[in-house]
Amino acid sequence: MTTKHSASLFGRRLRDARRQADIPQDRLGIQIGLDEHTASARMSRYETGVHEPAFEIAVKLAKALHLPAAYFYCEDDDLADLVLAWGRLPKSERKHVKTLIETKLAGKLGK
Structure with a gap:
Protein backbone atom coordinates (compact mmCIF):
# COMPACT_ATOMS: atom_id res chain seq x y z
CA MET A 1 0.00 0.00 0.00
CA CYS A 74 23.09 2.76 0.13
CA GLU A 75 20.51 1.52 -2.35
CA ASP A 76 21.52 -2.12 -1.84
CA ASP A 77 20.75 -3.66 1.56
CA ASP A 78 23.84 -5.91 1.42
CA LEU A 79 26.03 -2.89 0.76
CA ALA A 80 24.34 -1.06 3.64
CA ASP A 81 25.20 -3.98 5.93
CA LEU A 82 28.78 -3.91 4.68
CA VAL A 83 29.02 -0.16 5.32
CA LEU A 84 27.77 -0.71 8.88
CA ALA A 85 30.29 -3.50 9.43
CA TRP A 86 33.09 -1.35 8.00
CA GLY A 87 32.17 1.45 10.38
CA ARG A 88 32.43 -0.91 13.34
CA LEU A 89 35.85 -2.24 12.36
CA PRO A 90 38.90 -0.78 14.06
CA LYS A 91 41.03 1.14 11.57
CA SER A 92 43.78 -1.42 12.04
CA GLU A 93 41.48 -4.13 10.65
CA ARG A 94 40.15 -2.11 7.72
CA LYS A 95 43.41 -2.40 5.79
CA HIS A 96 43.30 -6.18 6.14
CA VAL A 97 39.68 -6.38 4.93
CA LYS A 98 40.42 -4.05 2.03
CA THR A 99 43.37 -6.25 1.01
CA LEU A 100 41.17 -9.37 1.16
CA ILE A 101 38.57 -7.76 -1.08
CA GLU A 102 41.17 -6.50 -3.55
CA THR A 103 42.78 -9.95 -3.67
CA LYS A 104 39.40 -11.58 -4.25
CA LEU A 105 38.61 -9.13 -7.05
CA ALA A 106 42.02 -9.56 -8.67
CA GLY A 107 41.47 -13.34 -8.69
CA LYS A 108 38.05 -12.96 -10.31
CA LEU A 109 39.33 -10.51 -12.93
CA GLY A 110 42.37 -12.67 -13.71
CA LYS A 111 40.25 -15.73 -14.56
Missing part, protein backbone atom coordinates in the same frame (compact mmCIF):
# COMPACT_ATOMS: atom_id res chain seq x y z
CA THR A 2 1.39 3.40 -0.95
CA THR A 3 0.96 6.36 1.35
CA LYS A 4 1.02 9.98 0.30
CA HIS A 5 4.64 10.25 1.42
CA SER A 6 6.16 6.80 1.41
CA ALA A 7 9.36 6.55 3.38
CA SER A 8 12.41 7.38 1.35
CA LEU A 9 15.45 5.13 1.40
CA PHE A 10 17.12 7.68 3.67
CA GLY A 11 14.07 7.81 5.92
CA ARG A 12 13.78 4.04 6.19
CA ARG A 13 17.45 3.66 7.08
CA LEU A 14 17.24 6.54 9.58
CA ARG A 15 14.19 5.04 11.28
CA ASP A 16 15.80 1.59 11.45
CA ALA A 17 19.03 2.98 12.92
CA ARG A 18 17.21 5.17 15.43
CA ARG A 19 15.03 2.29 16.60
CA GLN A 20 18.06 0.00 16.80
CA ALA A 21 19.73 2.60 19.02
CA ASP A 22 16.50 2.91 21.03
CA ILE A 23 16.46 6.71 20.81
CA PRO A 24 13.15 8.61 20.54
CA GLN A 25 12.79 11.03 17.62
CA ASP A 26 12.73 14.12 19.80
CA ARG A 27 15.86 13.15 21.75
CA LEU A 28 17.81 12.37 18.57
CA GLY A 29 16.76 15.68 17.06
CA ILE A 30 17.82 17.62 20.14
CA GLN A 31 21.10 15.69 20.25
CA ILE A 32 21.99 16.93 16.76
CA GLY A 33 21.06 20.52 17.58
CA LEU A 34 17.44 20.85 16.47
CA ASP A 35 15.11 23.06 18.50
CA GLU A 36 13.43 20.99 21.22
CA HIS A 37 9.96 22.20 20.18
CA THR A 38 10.32 21.05 16.57
CA ALA A 39 12.82 18.17 16.88
CA SER A 40 10.27 15.36 16.90
CA ALA A 41 8.30 16.76 13.96
CA ARG A 42 11.44 17.32 11.88
CA MET A 43 12.74 13.83 12.62
CA SER A 44 9.35 12.40 11.68
CA ARG A 45 9.45 14.27 8.34
CA TYR A 46 12.93 12.88 7.65
CA GLU A 47 11.83 9.35 8.45
CA THR A 48 8.65 9.47 6.38
CA GLY A 49 10.36 11.01 3.38
CA VAL A 50 8.44 14.29 3.49
CA HIS A 51 11.82 16.04 3.73
CA GLU A 52 15.37 14.83 3.29
CA PRO A 53 17.94 16.58 5.45
CA ALA A 54 20.96 18.40 4.11
CA PHE A 55 24.09 16.28 4.05
CA GLU A 56 25.49 18.14 7.06
CA ILE A 57 22.47 17.07 9.11
CA ALA A 58 22.84 13.49 7.82
CA VAL A 59 26.44 13.51 9.06
CA LYS A 60 25.29 14.73 12.50
CA LEU A 61 22.63 12.00 12.60
CA ALA A 62 25.18 9.36 11.64
CA LYS A 63 27.58 10.55 14.33
CA ALA A 64 24.83 10.52 16.97
CA LEU A 65 23.83 6.99 15.92
CA HIS A 66 27.46 5.80 15.69
CA LEU A 67 27.35 4.77 12.05
CA PRO A 68 28.79 5.98 8.73
CA ALA A 69 26.70 8.57 6.90
CA ALA A 70 27.06 6.47 3.73
CA TYR A 71 24.70 3.92 5.33
CA PHE A 72 21.75 6.26 4.80
CA TYR A 73 22.36 6.41 1.05
Whole structure:
Protein backbone atom coordinates (compact mmCIF):
# COMPACT_ATOMS: atom_id res chain seq x y z
CA MET A 1 0.00 0.00 0.00
CA THR A 2 1.39 3.40 -0.95
CA THR A 3 0.96 6.36 1.35
CA LYS A 4 1.02 9.98 0.30
CA HIS A 5 4.64 10.25 1.42
CA SER A 6 6.16 6.80 1.41
CA ALA A 7 9.36 6.55 3.38
CA SER A 8 12.41 7.38 1.35
CA LEU A 9 15.45 5.13 1.40
CA PHE A 10 17.12 7.68 3.67
CA GLY A 11 14.07 7.81 5.92
CA ARG A 12 13.78 4.04 6.19
CA ARG A 13 17.45 3.66 7.08
CA LEU A 14 17.24 6.54 9.58
CA ARG A 15 14.19 5.04 11.28
CA ASP A 16 15.80 1.59 11.45
CA ALA A 17 19.03 2.98 12.92
CA ARG A 18 17.21 5.17 15.43
CA ARG A 19 15.03 2.29 16.60
CA GLN A 20 18.06 0.00 16.80
CA ALA A 21 19.73 2.60 19.02
CA ASP A 22 16.50 2.91 21.03
CA ILE A 23 16.46 6.71 20.81
CA PRO A 24 13.15 8.61 20.54
CA GLN A 25 12.79 11.03 17.62
CA ASP A 26 12.73 14.12 19.80
CA ARG A 27 15.86 13.15 21.75
CA LEU A 28 17.81 12.37 18.57
CA GLY A 29 16.76 15.68 17.06
CA ILE A 30 17.82 17.62 20.14
CA GLN A 31 21.10 15.69 20.25
CA ILE A 32 21.99 16.93 16.76
CA GLY A 33 21.06 20.52 17.58
CA LEU A 34 17.44 20.85 16.47
CA ASP A 35 15.11 23.06 18.50
CA GLU A 36 13.43 20.99 21.22
CA HIS A 37 9.96 22.20 20.18
CA THR A 38 10.32 21.05 16.57
CA ALA A 39 12.82 18.17 16.88
CA SER A 40 10.27 15.36 16.90
CA ALA A 41 8.30 16.76 13.96
CA ARG A 42 11.44 17.32 11.88
CA MET A 43 12.74 13.83 12.62
CA SER A 44 9.35 12.40 11.68
CA ARG A 45 9.45 14.27 8.34
CA TYR A 46 12.93 12.88 7.65
CA GLU A 47 11.83 9.35 8.45
CA THR A 48 8.65 9.47 6.38
CA GLY A 49 10.36 11.01 3.38
CA VAL A 50 8.44 14.29 3.49
CA HIS A 51 11.82 16.04 3.73
CA GLU A 52 15.37 14.83 3.29
CA PRO A 53 17.94 16.58 5.45
CA ALA A 54 20.96 18.40 4.11
CA PHE A 55 24.09 16.28 4.05
CA GLU A 56 25.49 18.14 7.06
CA ILE A 57 22.47 17.07 9.11
CA ALA A 58 22.84 13.49 7.82
CA VAL A 59 26.44 13.51 9.06
CA LYS A 60 25.29 14.73 12.50
CA LEU A 61 22.63 12.00 12.60
CA ALA A 62 25.18 9.36 11.64
CA LYS A 63 27.58 10.55 14.33
CA ALA A 64 24.83 10.52 16.97
CA LEU A 65 23.83 6.99 15.92
CA HIS A 66 27.46 5.80 15.69
CA LEU A 67 27.35 4.77 12.05
CA PRO A 68 28.79 5.98 8.73
CA ALA A 69 26.70 8.57 6.90
CA ALA A 70 27.06 6.47 3.73
CA TYR A 71 24.70 3.92 5.33
CA PHE A 72 21.75 6.26 4.80
CA TYR A 73 22.36 6.41 1.05
CA CYS A 74 23.09 2.76 0.13
CA GLU A 75 20.51 1.52 -2.35
CA ASP A 76 21.52 -2.12 -1.84
CA ASP A 77 20.75 -3.66 1.56
CA ASP A 78 23.84 -5.91 1.42
CA LEU A 79 26.03 -2.89 0.76
CA ALA A 80 24.34 -1.06 3.64
CA ASP A 81 25.20 -3.98 5.93
CA LEU A 82 28.78 -3.91 4.68
CA VAL A 83 29.02 -0.16 5.32
CA LEU A 84 27.77 -0.71 8.88
CA ALA A 85 30.29 -3.50 9.43
CA TRP A 86 33.09 -1.35 8.00
CA GLY A 87 32.17 1.45 10.38
CA ARG A 88 32.43 -0.91 13.34
CA LEU A 89 35.85 -2.24 12.36
CA PRO A 90 38.90 -0.78 14.06
CA LYS A 91 41.03 1.14 11.57
CA SER A 92 43.78 -1.42 12.04
CA GLU A 93 41.48 -4.13 10.65
CA ARG A 94 40.15 -2.11 7.72
CA LYS A 95 43.41 -2.40 5.79
CA HIS A 96 43.30 -6.18 6.14
CA VAL A 97 39.68 -6.38 4.93
CA LYS A 98 40.42 -4.05 2.03
CA THR A 99 43.37 -6.25 1.01
CA LEU A 100 41.17 -9.37 1.16
CA ILE A 101 38.57 -7.76 -1.08
CA GLU A 102 41.17 -6.50 -3.55
CA THR A 103 42.78 -9.95 -3.67
CA LYS A 104 39.40 -11.58 -4.25
CA LEU A 105 38.61 -9.13 -7.05
CA ALA A 106 42.02 -9.56 -8.67
CA GLY A 107 41.47 -13.34 -8.69
CA LYS A 108 38.05 -12.96 -10.31
CA LEU A 109 39.33 -10.51 -12.93
CA GLY A 110 42.37 -12.67 -13.71
CA LYS A 111 40.25 -15.73 -14.56
